[in-house]
Each structure stands twice: as C-alpha cells, then as structure tokens.
Amino acid sequence: MSEKLYEAIIIGAGPAGVAVAARLAQHGRAANILVLDRYHFPREKPCGGALTGHMDPALAELGLKNRVAKAPCESALIRYGSFERHIAMGKEVEVIRRVDFDADLVKQAREMGVNVVEGEGLLSYRRESEYIVVTTTKGRELRALVLVGADGAASKVRKTLLANKKETPHRLFMCAMKVPMPEGHSRTMVYDFSLMDRGLRGYLWLFPAPDNSLNVGLMHYPAKGCNLSGRDLTEMLRQGLLPYGIELPAKGTRGWPVWGYHPRARISEERVLTVGDAAGIDGLTGEGIAVALEQAIVAGDAIDAAIRTGKYSFSGYRRQIRKAIVGQELSLDRWLARLIYGSKYWREWLALVLLDDEVIEMYARRVDGTEILAHQKFRLYKALWRHSFRFRRRRKELKAHIVGHLRP
Ligand SMILES: Cc1cc2nc3c(=O)[nH]c(=O)nc-3n(C[C@H](O)[C@H](O)[C@H](O)COP(=O)(O)OP(=O)(O)OC[C@H]3O[C@@H](n4cnc5c(N)ncnc54)[C@H](O)[C@@H]3O)c2cc1C
Numbered sequence: 001m002s003e004k005l006y007e008a009i010i011i012g013a014g015p016a017g018v019a020v021a022a023r024l025a026q027h028g029r030a031a032n033i034l035v036l037d038r039y040h041f042p043r044e045k046p047c048g049g050a051l052t053g054h055m056d057p058a059l060a061e062l063g064l065k066n067r068v069a070k071a072p073c074e075s076a077l078i079r080y081g082s083f084e085r086h087i088a089m090g091k092e093v094e095v096i097r098r099v100d101f102d103a104d105l106v107k108q109a110r111e112m113g114v115n116v117v118e119g120e121g122l123l124s125y126r127r128e129s130e131y132i133v134v135t136t137t138k139g140r141e142l143r144a145l146v147l148v149g150a151d152g153a154a155s156k157v158r159k160t161l162l163a164n165k166k167e168t169p170h171r172l173f174m175c176a177m178k179v180p181m182p183e184g185h186s187r188t189m190v191y192d193f194s195l196m197d198r199g200l201r202g203y204l205w206l207f208p209a210p211d212n213s214l215n216v217g218l219m220h221y222p223a224k225g226c227n228l229s230g231r232d233l234t235e236m237l238r239q240g241l242l243p244y245g246i247e248l249p250a251k252g253t254r255g256w257p258v259w260g261y262h263p264r265a266r267i268s269e270e271r272v273l274t275v276g277d278a279a280g281i282d283g284l285t286g287e288g289i290a291v292a293l294e295q296a297i298v299a300g301d302a303i304d305a306a307i308r309t310g311k312y313s314f315s316g317y318r319r320q321i322r323k324a325i326v327g328q329e330l331s332l333d334r335w336l337a338r339l340i341y342g343s344k345y346w347r348e349w350l351a352l353v354l355l356d357d358e359v360i361e362m363y364a365r366r367v368d369g370t371e372i373l374a375h376q377k378f379r380l381y382k383a384l385w386r387h388s389f390r391f392r393r394r395r396k397e398l399k400a401h402i403v404g405h406l407r408p
Contacts, residue, residue, distance in 0.1 A: 006034050007307055009134050009144035011122040011157060013037035014045065016276025016292035017150030018105040021114045022062040023300025029307070030113035034144070038121030038137060042103035046174050046254040048207055048215050049101070050189065051094045051289060054325070054369045058293035064108050068100040069210035072187065076364060079192040080354055081402035086188075087360065090370030093189060095207045095215065097176075122156055125272075132271050146303050146312065147272045150296075153258040155278035161266050169257030170202075172286050173233045174217030175248060181208045182244045193350060195240050197402045200233075201226050201341035202286070204240040216241060216248070219286035221260075221341035230255050258286065260337070261330040263322045268314040275299045279321070284333035284340070290369070294326035328374035329366070351394035352387045359383045 008024060010017045013035050021035050037043075050073075051066065059066060072092040078085045106116050121137040125147055132147040149157020153169075180186065190206040195218065202219035209215040218237050220228055228236070233255065238248040261280030267273065276292030298320050306312045321327045339349040353359050362379060365371035373380075387394070 004143070005131060006142065006144040007032040008146040008148055008303055009033070009132070009142060010035045010148040010150055011134075012150035012152055012155075012276070012278070013041065013106050013109070013116050013118070014102055014150060014152055014276065014292070015105060015289050016152075016278070016296055017148070018102075018109045018116075019058075019062050019064070019293045019296030020148050020150055020275055020300050020303070021109045021116075022064055022112060023297055024303060025109070025112040025114055026063060027300065027304040029304065033114060034142065035109065035114060035116040036120050036122060036134075036136065037106075037116065037118050040118045041106045042099045045098040045102060046172070046256050047098040047289070048174060048205055048217055048287075049095045049098055049209060050205075050207055050287065051096060052285070052287050052367045052369065053290035053329070054294060054372075055094075055290040056369065058290055058297065061297055062293060063112070064105065064293075066094065066096065066101070067108075068096050068104050070094040070096050071208040071210050073189045073208060075188045076367065077185065077188050077190045078354060078360065079190065079194060080350065080398060081194050081197070083354060083398065083401035085354065085360060087364040089368040090365055091368050093368050095189075095209050097210055122151065124156075125160075127271065145271065145307060148299065148303070149272065149274040149278045150276050150292075151278055153256060153277040153281075155274060157272060158259070158267075158274050158278045161269060161272065161274065167259060168222035170222060170260050170281070170283065170286055171220045171228070171230075171233060171255055171257055172217060173230070173237055173253055173255040174215060175237070175253040176209065177214045177216060177246070177249065177252075179214050179246065180212045181206065181214055182246065190244075192240060193354070194402065195236050196341075196346065196350065198236065198239075199226055199228065200236055201346070204237065206241075206244065206246075214246070216246070221283065221337055223342045258288070261291075261327075261334060263318075263327065263331050263334070266318070267321065268317040270314065271312045273299055273302065273314050273317050280330070282330055282333050283337035285367075291326055291330065294324065295321055298324050298326075325372055325374060329372065332374050332377070347398055348391045348395050351391060351398045352383065355394045355397060356383050356387060
C-alpha cells in the first residue's frame with residue numbers, strides 16, 4: 001500500500017471530477033489530492049454539448065475557462081408538430097464538443113497543480129477507521145481521507161452507496177454529424193417535442209456544433225408503461241429528423257442511461273460523496289454539465305470543511321446540495337418532468353409549458369442561465385392557476401398542432 005495519505009482521491013476526470021479538484025485547489029489543497037480516470041484524454045463522451053444554465057458563473061467561481069471551439073446559439077426554436085415558437089436567448093448558449101472540452105478541463109486542473117492520472121480506474125474501495133483504501137485497476141492500493149465519486153452515470157461509488165438498488169434510468173441518445181444545421185437555424189437550438197405523440201417521453205434536439213456541424217439526439221424519461229429500447233429510440237431519432245431533411249447515419253448513434261436527481265437519494269456517507277452524474281442529472285432536460293460544476297463547488301467546500309474540522313460524516317451534504325440553487329432547480333425540474341413526461345395527462349402539462357407565454361419565457365431564461373427558475377416559483381404557481389381555467393382549450397389547441405404531423 002502507498003505510504004502517502006491523500007486528502008482526497010477523486011474518481012473520474014470529467015467536468016464533475018475536475019471541478020471538485022479545482023475547488024480543492026482554490027482551498028490550497030492541490031498537492032494533496034489525486035484524480036484518477038480510467039480513460040486517456042481526449043476521450044469521447046456522448047453528449048449534446050450545450051453549456052446551459054449557470055455554466056459561466058460556475059466556471060468563473062472555480063477559476064476555470066471555456067477555451068475550446070464553440071458554436072454560439074442566440075435563439076431557441078420550440079416545436080410540437082406544427083406548433084413553433086422562436087425565443088431569443090437572454091445571453092448566448094454555447095455548444096462545445098466534449099472530446100475537446102473535457103481534455104482542456106483536465107489540462108486546466110494540471111495547470112492548477114492537480115495530479116491527474118489517466119488510464120487507471122477505481123476497481124473497489126473499502127473503509128478503514130481513519131481513511132478510505134482505493135484499489136485501482138492497476139492493482140495499486142491508495143489511501144485518502146475522502147473519496148469522491150465523480151465517475152459519471154455508471155458510477156461504482158453511486159452503486160455502492162445505493163447498495164445496487166434497482167433504478168430506472170433516463171436514456172439519452174445522440175449522434176454527431178458533419179452536416180450543417182438546417183437552413184435558417186445556424187445559431188438556433190431546436191427542441192422538438194413532436195415525438196411525444198409517438199410514445200417518447202422527452203424531446204428531440206438539434207444543436208449547431210463547432211465547425212459547422214450538427215449534434216442531434218433525444219432524451220427519454222422513464223415514465224411508467226413507456227419502455228423504449230435502444231433500437232426504438234434510434235428509430236425515433238431517425239424519424240424525428242426526417243421533417244428537417246436530415247438522414248441519421250446507419251452508425252454512430254450512441255446512448256447512455258443516466259440517473260435523474262432525487263432530493264432524497266443517498267449521495268454520501270462517511271468519508272465518501274458523489275458529484276455530477278453520479279449524484280443525478282436534471283430530470284427534465286437531461287443536462288448535467290453545469291449541474292456537475294455547481295455541485296462540485298458545494299462538494300469541494302464540504303470536503304475542505306471536513307478536513308479542517310476532522311468531521312467526515314458528510315451527513316449534511318445531501319441537504320447542502322438540495323438547498324443550493326442547483327439543488328432547488330433540479331428539484332423543480334424533477335417535479336416538472338414528472339408532470340410533463342411522467343403523467344398520463346402529459347398533453348395538458350405540455351400545453352402549459354408551450355402555450356403559456358410566461359412559462360415558456362421563464363424556462364428559456366432558465367436554459368440561458370439569466371434567471372433562476374427556483375426563484376420564480378410564485379410566477380409558476382400563478383401560471384398553474386391560470387392554466388386550470390384554460391387547460392381543456394390549450395390541450396385541444398396543442399392536439400390540433402400534431403394532427404397529420406409525423407404520422408405515417
Ligand atoms: C447523449 C447525451 C447528451 C447529453 N447532452 C447534454 C447537454 O447538451 N448539456 C449538458 O449539460 N449535459 C448533457 N448531458 C449530460 C452530461 O453529459 C453529463 O451530465 C456530464 O458529462 C456529467 O459530468 P460528470 O463529470 O459527472 O460525468 P462524465 O462526464 O461521464 O465523467 C465521468 C468520468 O469518470 C470516469 N470513470 C468512470 N468510471 C470510472 C472508474 N471506475 N474509475 C476511474 N474513472 C472512471 C469516466 O472515464 C469519465 O471520464 C448529456 C448526456 C448524454 C448521455
């Protein structure tokens with residue numbers, strides 16, 4: 001076993017792991033932490049690459065920068081059948097390629113003095129009274145006061161914390177294509193809900209990507225009775241792209257099960273905590289890059305406090321995440337996802353979001369990060385009250401938009 005006792009070993013050098021490392025470096029702990037990733041960077045990661053939400057302030061707070069090629073988007077187009085709504089973004093949302101973005105974040109962590117080891121993963125870990133022992137895929141045994149599971153959606157740390165509890169994941173499928181966005185949409189993010197009429201519980205996206213290319217994909221929420229296989233989802237993606245004149249290539253669509261954030265899920269235990277996808281993504285949008293960074297700030301501060309006080313229970317960590325803006329937004333989105341995707345009255349709820357001018361604007365501000373949706377609860381409740389008088393009419397209106405659309 002290695003002699004060195006690290007203050008923290010972080011598993012995973014994706015955005016979550018690098019961000020925790022950056023936060024600990026800001027606390028003066030760079031020399032005493034270790035980041036392990038099972039892959040070598042640059043590595044691919046299936047992702048839409050949209051840096052939504054509170055990405056910029058989170059990067060700035062962590063002393064990190066977005067230094068890679070980006071496709072700036074100044075508007076969003078929301079669709080459901082023939083329903084279309086263009087919304088100007090309060091500030092541009094940038095779309096990046098994860099292969100570049102993640103590799104550059106690792107570089108920035110190293111520039112902060114953090115030791116990032118690539119090609120060596122977590123095999124298992126065990127708790128001793130004063131520390132955690134990490135066994136790596138190269139057979140090394142390393143010791144740390146704290147273990148951070150930033151190991152993504154397939155997190156071993158999460159599985160251990162949840163004792164392999166059975167969960168149903170969200171599913172996201174995407175394909176990067178070397179074709180430009182459809183004409184007229186070169187700086188527009190397209191969110192298309194039309195496939196909900198065919199059983200998808202989520203949306204299809206088309207995002208402009210750097211170098212005049214395109215990122216397409218869809219998100220599916222685990223609603224009861226709406227089980228769709230990978231093949232079904234790929235076929236849906238193919239069909240959903242047809243009205244845009246885009247042909248999905250036979251190969252290259254990749255899917256990934258991810259876990260939605262739950263405010264009561266176990267995300268820590270003594271000397272161990274999880275961050276990013278390992279702790280849960282946004283259940284409504286499937287997004288998690290900004291979420292990972294915002295959670296990492298809370299996690300880094302919690303680890304620093306634990307080392308200073310010698311109290312390693314992390315019993316308050318779940319509450320700290322829940323009370324932070326990121327946790328409040330995740331909880332709100334979880335609730336909205338259950339209404340819009342999880343309810344049998346999904347059309348009524350979708351009508352609220354799409355046909356209520358105030359709600360659709362509010363959500364656009366949440367996506368571009370210029371407003372905090374969790375601070376707009378009163379406006380949301382008012383919109384709900386308004387909706388209760390109009391939902392029949394709006395449902396009918398929405399239904400009329402889909403008739404004939406996408407049907408064989
Ligand atoms: C198809 C798709 C589209 C998406 N689109 C968007 C989007 O447009 N915008 C957005 O904000 N979010 C999006 N997301 C979500 C986003 O990709 C994740 O939320 C984000 O990657 C979370 O970062 P992370 O660091 O927690 O996990 P990851 O980025 O997955 O990083 C985890 C790291 O841990 C490493 N690792 C795993 N296991 C081990 C181990 N045992 N030992 C060592 N290392 C390990 C992995 O190699 C990896 O590098 C999308 C997700 C998918 C699947």
